[in-house]
Amino acid sequence: MSAVSLLESEDGVALAQQVRALAADWAPGEPRPEAWRRIGADLGVAGLLIGEEHGGAGVGMREAIAVAQALGRGLTVTPFLPSAIAASTTLLGLGGPGEPARVGALLTELAAGEAVACLVVPATTAPGCLPCLELARLDDDLLVSGSVAGVLGATGADRLLVPVRDGAGLIGLALVGTGPGVSVGAETSLDEGNPVSVVALQSAPAVLLARGPVVADAVQAGLRAATVAIAAELVGAMEWALEASTSYLADRRQFGRQLGSYQALRHLVARMWIDLQQAGAVTLNAAATLDDPDQPEAERDLAASLASAHVRTLAVACLETTLQVHGGIAFTWEHPLHRYLKRAFSLSMVHGTTDHHRRQVARLADLPSPEGEARV
Amino acid sequence: MSTVESPPDAEVDAVLAERVAALIAVHGADAPDLLGARFDAGLAFVHHPVGLGGLGLPAPWQARVEELLLAAGAPAPAPYRNPLGIGTAVPTLLAHGSSALQQRHFRPAWTAEEIWCQLFSEPGAGSDLAGLATRAVLDGDTWTVNGQKVWTSFAHVARWGLLLARTDPDLPKHQGLTMFVVDMQHPGVEVRPLRQATGGQEFNEVFFTDVTIPDAHRVDLRGRGWDVARTTLFNERSAVGARPVPREDGHIAWLADLWRSRPDLRTHEMHGRVTDAWIRVEALRLANERIRQLAATGRPGLEGSGAKVAHTETTQVVTRLRAELDPEAALRYDAWDPALAPPREDRVAGYHYLRSRPYTVEGGTTQILLSQIADRVLGMPREPALAKETPWSEIPR
Numbered sequence: 088m089s090a091v092s093l094l095e096s097e098d099g100v101a102l103a104q105q106v107r108a109l110a111a112d113w114a115p116g117e118p119r120p121e122a123w124r125r126i127g128a129d130l131g132v133a134g135l136l137i138g139e140e141h142g143g144a145g146v147g148m149r150e151a152i153a154v155a156q157a158l159g160r161g162l163t164v165t166p167f168l169p170s171a172i173a174a175s176t177t178l179l180g181l182g183g184p185g186e187p188a189r190v191g192a193l194l195t196e197l198a199a200g201e202a203v204a205c206l207v208v209p210a211t212t213a214p215g216c217l218p219c220l221e222l223a224r225l226d227d228d229l230l231v232s233g234s235v236a237g238v239l240g241a242t243g244a245d246r247l248l249v250p251v252r253d254g255a256g257l258i259g260l261a262l263v264g265t266g267p268g269v270s271v272g273a274e275t276s277l278d279e280g281n282p283v284s285v286v287a288l289q290s291a292p293a294v295l296l297a298r299g300p301v302v303a304d305a306v307q308a309g310l311r312a313a314t315v316a317i318a319a320e321l322v323g324a325m326e327w328a329l330e331a332s333t334s335y336l337a338d339r340r341q342f343g344r345q346l347g348s349y350q351a352l353r354h355l356v357a358r359m360w361i362d363l364q365q366a367g368a369v370t371l372n373a374a375a376t377l378d379d380p381d382q383p384e385a386e387r388d389l390a391a392s393l394a395s396a397h398v399r400t401l402a403v404a405c406l407e408t409t410l411q412v413h414g415g416i417a418f419t420w421e422h423p424l425h426r427y428l429k430r431a432f433s434l435s436m437v438h439g440t441t442d443h444h445r446r447q448v449a450r451l452a453d454l455p456s457p458e459g460e461a462r463v
Numbered sequence: 464m465s466t467v468e469s470p471p472d473a474e475v476d477a478v479l480a481e482r483v484a485a486l487i488a489v490h491g492a493d494a495p496d497l498l499g500a501r502f503d504a505g506l507a508f509v510h511h512p513v514g515l516g517g518l519g520l521p522a523p524w525q526a527r528v529e530e531l532l533l534a535a536g537a538p539a540p541a542p543y544r545n546p547l548g549i550g551t552a553v554p555t556l557l558a559h560g561s562s563a564l565q566q567r568h569f570r571p572a573w574t575a576e577e578i579w580c581q582l583f584s585e586p587g588a589g590s591d592l593a594g595l596a597t598r599a600v601l602d603g604d605t606w607t608v609n610g611q612k613v614w615t616s617f618a619h620v621a622r623w624g625l626l627l628a629r630t631d632p633d634l635p636k637h638q639g640l641t642m643f644v645v646d647m648q649h650p651g652v653e654v655r656p657l658r659q660a661t662g663g664q665e666f667n668e669v670f671f672t673d674v675t676i677p678d679a680h681r682v683d684l685r686g687r688g689w690d691v692a693r694t695t696l697f698n699e700r701s702a703v704g705a706r707p708v709p710r711e712d713g714h715i716a717w718l719a720d721l722w723r724s725r726p727d728l729r730t731h732e733m734h735g736r737v738t739d740a741w742i743r744v745e746a747l748r749l750a751n752e753r754i755r756q757l758a759a760t761g762r763p764g765l766e767g768s769g770a771k772v773a774h775t776e777t778t779q780v781v782t783r784l785r786a787e788l789d790p791e792a793a794l795r796y797d798a799w800d801p802a803l804a805p806p807r808e809d810r811v812a813g814y815h816y817l818r819s820r821p822y823t824v825e826g827g828t829t830q831i832l833l834s835q836i837a838d839r840v841l842g843m844p845r846e847p848a849l850a851k852e853t854p855w856s857e858i859p860r
Contacts, residue, residue, distance in 0.1 A: 092756065093752055093753035093756050094753070094756055094757065094760070329841075333841050333842070336843060336844070337842075337843065337844055344844075347837075347843040347844040348843075348844040348845060348846050348847060350830075350834065353833070353834060353837035353843050353846070354833040354834070354837070356837060356841055356843065357769075357834070357836035357840075357841065358772075358833065360769065360836055360841060361772055361773055361836070364750050364753075364769055364770075365746045365747065365749075365750045367750075367753075368746065368752070368753040369749050369750075371749075371753065372749045393742060393745060393746065396742050397742055397743075445738050445739070445742065446738070448738060448742055449734065449741075452738075452741055452745075453719075454722055454723070454734070454737055454738055455722075455723070455726075455729070456729070456731070457726075457729040457731055457734060
């Protein structure tokens with residue numbers, strides 16, 4: 088438990104400022120066709136975690152969370168979370184010495200922002216779980232059939248990473264492109280800006296990227312990194328909420344006074360600020376712990392679940408309070424609050440519920456459940 | 464230490480190492496006179512000028528001195544013996560006191576030969592400290608003080624007190640205050656212990672009847688008392704220490720140990736509550752560690768008020784939970800007579816439950832701190848208040 092740096096990465100903050108400047112005039116939560124070309128490719132955000140040998144920046148989660156925070160603050164719609172974090176971290180977990188050529192080529196495409204990838208698992212899949220499509224055999228080239236619902240980031244993705252398993256229980260990761268036998272149908276989602284989809288595969292041609300235990304470890308690392316990026320997005324949403332609330336309280340007058348002169352409301356926003364400080368600190372800790380090669384696996388899991396459990400609770404409450412501070416105006420379709428609230432509430436259930444992460448903290452902190460063992 | 468830029472790190476480090484080695488060589492690691500010798504060697508407050516316990520170095524070097532001393536086998540300093548002397552009186556006098564006051568008081572405060580107390584709060588001035596009524600009247604070069612203070616820790620053992628008094632009642636309340644160093648052994652000073660709900664006697668009431676103070680014991684100018692008090696209170700609230708706090712420290716460790724050692728107490732509901740408490744405490748520890756790291760880079764933080772709000776409320780949750788988890792024990796108490804009470808770390812859960820209730824009151828109430836955050840951090844519109852220029856004597860009370 089050596090202390091990690093809880094200060095922001097300066098490079099990350101500089102990049103995040105570029106992201107914010109670029110998207111400053113974009114309406115929160117509105118998809119823009121040029122978003123990923125400009126943020127992912129032009130600013131190099133797509134290849135943030137991918138090594139220089141594949142054309143990426145080769146930096147870590149401390150830089151990634153600065154970008155995630157900027158995207159969360161502006162509610163900027165990009166495939167950053169599913170592609171640049173979850174899928175890229177998974178692929179990096181398959182890399183290293185003896186890296187399959189197809190993995191390297193895919194990372195190069197992703198780093199350039201030329202392709203967008205997505206892990207085809209239900210969005211509720213927690214790190215450590217691995218729902219797979221069942222196949223008879225794991226050949227290098229195969230045809231995949233089956234359907235997965237509730238997938239985040241599949242609309243707009245053209246490289247689908249599908250966990251598969253053969254009859255003997257051997258796990259693999261199949262790469263499916265777009266084309267015949269592949270259909271991605273967006274489901275009507277609570278968060279329209281970031282919808283879940285049904286991915287239906289019917290004898291879709293696929294390449295097996297890897298097989299064996301390495302796949303489960305890589306997917307787990309990908310989902311764990313995603314939970315930390317989610318925490319950072321939520322910190323960004325809290326920043327937006329605090330800014331929106333304080334400026335509204337300064338502008339709006341009732342009973343002849345600025346709303347911000349009423350103590351009940353002043354104290355609500357003061358507590359939002361305190362929560363934001365804590366949310367920022369646990370997220371920085373999680374990112375720095377994932378980046379630090381000297382940290383044991385259990386410590387990484389703990390840092391990620393601590394950030395998830397704490398930030399999700401604080402962020403949803405913060406956005407709910409933002410509605411209360413604004414009154415009815417914030418419940419209208421025109422006001423951006425509902426988009427932030429839907430995003431935060433949805434993300435609070437992605438890759439493990441808040442309660443799941445709480446139980447993980449209990450297990451890793453050696454706080455046994457009444458059965459005498461930690462239940463996962 | 465890489466954040467300290469000048470003078471060069473290695474050079475300063477060598478100087479400090481040499482001084483620590485010389486200190487230990489002459490006095491030994493555990494000698495009774497070590498504290499005094501540390502002061503004379505400039506290793507008590509490295510950021511102080513030479514001759515006043517320091518070496519004129521940037522404050523972050525103090526942590527390095529502590530490391531070196533610890534490595535040499537010297538015991539960790541014990542500021543708890545004189546927390547208000549070292550923690551608040553010394554920094555206040557450093558910023559605002561005369562050279563004579565600094566020369567006179569720093570060394571015995573550091574060695575805890577002279578204990579200090581802080582005479583600020585009054586029965587009629589708690590959160591509204593600047594409204595206080597204890598009067599100091601100047602005649603020639605002597606002040607005469609009459610009034611009452613309350614919630615004064617260490618008053619019963621203190622040799623000196625930092626006294627905030629009203630010198631000009633017809634000025635607005637913040638402008639009519641002056642700070643003094645008062646001799647607690649003056650016959651007009653009467654200290655009465657204040658018994659608390661825990662049975663303990665940590666605080667006192669202090670009565671001043673015609674207590675005289677030489678004008679040379681005035682701290683800063685007449686009418687500058689509020690600025691001086693702000694320095695004191697700022698130092699009191701910068702409670703975030705110089706070294707990282709380990710995970711599971713204090714109350715949460717006691718709770719977690721109870722949970723681990725008593726499977727018979729475990730229920731699902733309690734499991735959720737214990738886990739939540741653990742998460743809150745760990746998140747708070749990390750938030751404080753971040754403040755500490757920011758401070759070490761010289762970046763000023765306004766986070767102190769927020770840390771106090773979160774820390775006190777979280778501690779209340781933890782102490783209550785620990786008591787509720789073991790109800791058989793929580794129905795009983797150890798000792799209502801403070802003379803018979805065990806040391807703090809051995810006290811029963813019920814004691815810590817009770818003692819943590821006023822955490823959200825003492826040292827700035829949660830409500831005052833939230834208002835400060837709204838004002839100073841978030842720049843919110845001010846609450847309605849009396850005009851700032853209202854003379855103190857015309858404020859209704």
